[in-house]
Amino acid sequence: MSLWEYANPTKFMRLSGAVLPWVSALAAISIVSALYWGFFLTPEDFKQGSTVKIIFIHVPAAMIAINAWFMMLVTSLVWVIRRHHVSALAARASAPIGFVMTLIALITGAVWGQPMWGTWWAWDPRLTSFLILGLFYLGYMALWEAVENDDTAADLTSVLCLVGTVFAILSRYAVNFWNQGLHQGASVIRVDGVTGADTAEKVSNVYFYPLALSMLGFFLLFVALVLLRTRTEIRLRRMQALLARERVN
């Protein structure tokens, strides 16, 4: 069995229809449990006070915001190379999810930054690259809507996705590239021996476990929403084809 079989819309619809309820249920259970655990059951941090609880939303949202773009990159490349429509539609379906996650990461970051850094916003490398990533998401969605021919739209958005990948990478690694700015380095999952900002202290297990659960929940939510929205895009494409046939007859 090959992965490419699922580029067939019928097979994709069958598999995704079977998987979607389970992934959705697991996502709901994970997120509700993680946020309850993080909000109600974790102690205050000695430096950050109760604002540490924002980490349970901020980090998973930022993780999805960046990785959604990488998923769009892979599906866009599959479209460009192999011309599988499901792949292009999956990329289109992911963009609003990535945009909302970027928005959540920016909002929660600003709300956390105000009491901790004394400012809602700073033109820090990571914050700025994240803001540009959000603008790329907006541009990507606008381009899909603006171009009437679906295949042309898929081609153009794929090119935009390739360009925007630079900012997705910068969003993730800005603190390593430029050892400056307010945003701290990775403290959740990091490789020992990394120099620069990533040598900062590691998050305590008291916060790590609910955070890991929250990251799992956000990942499952992303998968569920991508499946749901891709199914919708496939149905929409089929409806447009049927309507076009009606008009011809």
Next chain:
Amino acid sequence: MPELGKYAFEVVLAYGASIGLIAVLCGASVWRAKRVKTALRAVEARRDKS
């Protein structure tokens, strides 16, 4: 409600805004999925009749 101290507003605002945005995203996705599914069924039914 846990004791959030002097940062209660910030924490509640972050959670409220995020949960609200996620709810809107999920709600809009489900609503659009249902709307398109219903519309496609109607088109398919029309095609089957003719």
